[in-house]
Amino acid sequence: MTATPATETSETPEPSGADGAYEHTDRTVPTRSRDRARYDRETVHAILDEAYVCHLGFVRDGAPVVLPTLFARVGEALYMHGSTGSRPLLAAGRTDPGLPVCVTVTHVDGLVLARSAFHHSLNYRSVVVHGTARQVTDEQERRTALDAMVDAVAPGRAADVRPANARELAATAVIRVDLEEVSAKLRTGPVNDDAEDLALPHWAGVVPVTTTYGTPLPDADLAPGTAVPGYLAAL
Amino acid sequence: MTATPATETSETPEPSGADGAYEHTDRTVPTRSRDRARYDRETVHAILDEAYVCHLGFVRDGAPVVLPTLFARVGEALYMHGSTGSRPLLAAGRTDPGLPVCVTVTHVDGLVLARSAFHHSLNYRSVVVHGTARQVTDEQERRTALDAMVDAVAPGRAADVRPANARELAATAVIRVDLEEVSAKLRTGPVNDDAEDLALPHWAGVVPVTTTYGTPLPDADLAPGTAVPGYLAAL
Numbered sequence: 001m002t003a004t005p006a007t008e009t010s011e012t013p014e015p016s017g018a019d020g021a022y023e024h025t026d027r028t029v030p031t032r033s034r035d036r037a038r039y040d041r042e043t044v045h046a047i048l049d050e051a052y053v054c055h056l057g058f059v060r061d062g063a064p065v066v067l068p069t070l071f072a073r074v075g076e077a078l079y080m081h082g083s084t085g086s087r088p089l090l091a092a093g094r095t096d097p098g099l100p101v102c103v104t105v106t107h108v109d110g111l112v113l114a115r116s117a118f119h120h121s122l123n124y125r126s127v128v129v130h131g132t133a134r135q136v137t138d139e140q141e142r143r144t145a146l147d148a149m150v151d152a153v154a155p156g157r158a159a160d161v162r163p164a165n166a167r168e169l170a171a172t173a174v175i176r177v178d179l180e181e182v183s184a185k186l187r188t189g190p191v192n193d194d195a196e197d198l199a200l201p202h203w204a205g206v207v208p209v210t211t212t213y214g215t216p217l218p219d220a221d222l223a224p225g226t227a228v229p230g231y232l233a234a235l
Numbered sequence: 236m237t238a239t240p241a242t243e244t245s246e247t248p249e250p251s252g253a254d255g256a257y258e259h260t261d262r263t264v265p266t267r268s269r270d271r272a273r274y275d276r277e278t279v280h281a282i283l284d285e286a287y288v289c290h291l292g293f294v295r296d297g298a299p300v301v302l303p304t305l306f307a308r309v310g311e312a313l314y315m316h317g318s319t320g321s322r323p324l325l326a327a328g329r330t331d332p333g334l335p336v337c338v339t340v341t342h343v344d345g346l347v348l349a350r351s352a353f354h355h356s357l358n359y360r361s362v363v364v365h366g367t368a369r370q371v372t373d374e375q376e377r378r379t380a381l382d383a384m385v386d387a388v389a390p391g392r393a394a395d396v397r398p399a400n401a402r403e404l405a406a407t408a409v410i411r412v413d414l415e416e417v418s419a420k421l422r423t424g425p426v427n428d429d430a431e432d433l434a435l436p437h438w439a440g441v442v443p444v445t446t447t448y449g450t451p452l453p454d455a456d457l458a459p460g461t462a463v464p465g466y467l468a469a470l
Binding site: 027031032052053055056057058059060062063064065066067068070082083085086087100101102103104106108111113114115116117118120122124126128130146147150153154157158160161162163164165168172190191193197198199200201202203204205206207208209210211212213214215216217218219220221222223226227228229232235 | 262266267287288290291292293294295297298299300301302303305317318320321322335336337338339341343346348349350351352353355357359361363365381382385388389392393395396397398399400403407425426428432433434435436437438439440441442443444445446447448449450451452453454455456457458461462463464467470
């Protein structure tokens, strides 16, 4: 019944810091399912770059808060943005040296349907980042981050829009979380039933799960004949 | 550029407690985009029931932690589970009266591509639950919760598996979070460009995003001819 990504049997993780991997820390080595943990930058970056929504966790009045938030990775940093009036962004600007956060990104790849209820699981890839959110004030870095967030949603889009003007930039706060304390966790592959259950009559296997993009729906005010750009067809 | 679900302009939310809706609290009335907030149980339940993975937030050593976790709703409670050795489950059992948590569920429904970078957004539906995770010790409630979690992944599946045995049940912790301080937030509909931008030459519109289930892949050890059950075809 260990269908939650946060559980299962433990093994020794790969060596810390190998080939420029993220360092292991008490927070990034899971208590369970250590064989599913990854620390190499290639795996972590790929999981992050396939997503554009993260779940941003922070502490307010001693209690946890988790909000879905658009993000983009640029090098070894994650950027998020929002209104200058939003709570976490205000807190990130007010607090010195920033706001402690946890940023989590998850892709579900398959339903793992075992013969036993206990061995039901999901195939998934997730990244958990522990760090500090700091407000970005450098104008060039802010513009780079905002472009990256548009391109995270639709690669190529940032070059095909009206850029933010001075009023819009003044209303937008940008925060950065450096990728320092980071781990990925993933499950792939088939069901893992106990040997004595293999002859049970229940169907067992994996149902693939994917995200699908539909036909773009043009805005009602769009000039007739305006073509769907090529970068959207690539989705 | 307000593509993050956590932002945008404010309006007055619907009345608190109307028609058995969840009460408004300081934590569930957003500082931004109040027009996107919903408190009625029908909307909240529908968003929760379409999901089986939540992002579970809690505080450890003063810092936020966000983990992807399988869950199911039963009435006015959310259930999660995991190994009896997992950190949040241990904390929920150790702490009296439980572990403060935030449980967030998010569906992305569309990419909203405006003519201006600033008005890029996502169509989405999310639920944020603030509450307390408590360990469930009643054996009947534990079994009901575990069945609900199997059925959350594939409705009908719980009746078509080998149920957990005594050893498996002993290794599995179940936690409950009551639905008391709850809100939904959603964006639907077309792009929202400024009037002066409508004549710009950039394509604008919405790209629908859906979750797709592929053809079930049978386990290699499955008896030849074992049919895919009807409840999986319904996915």
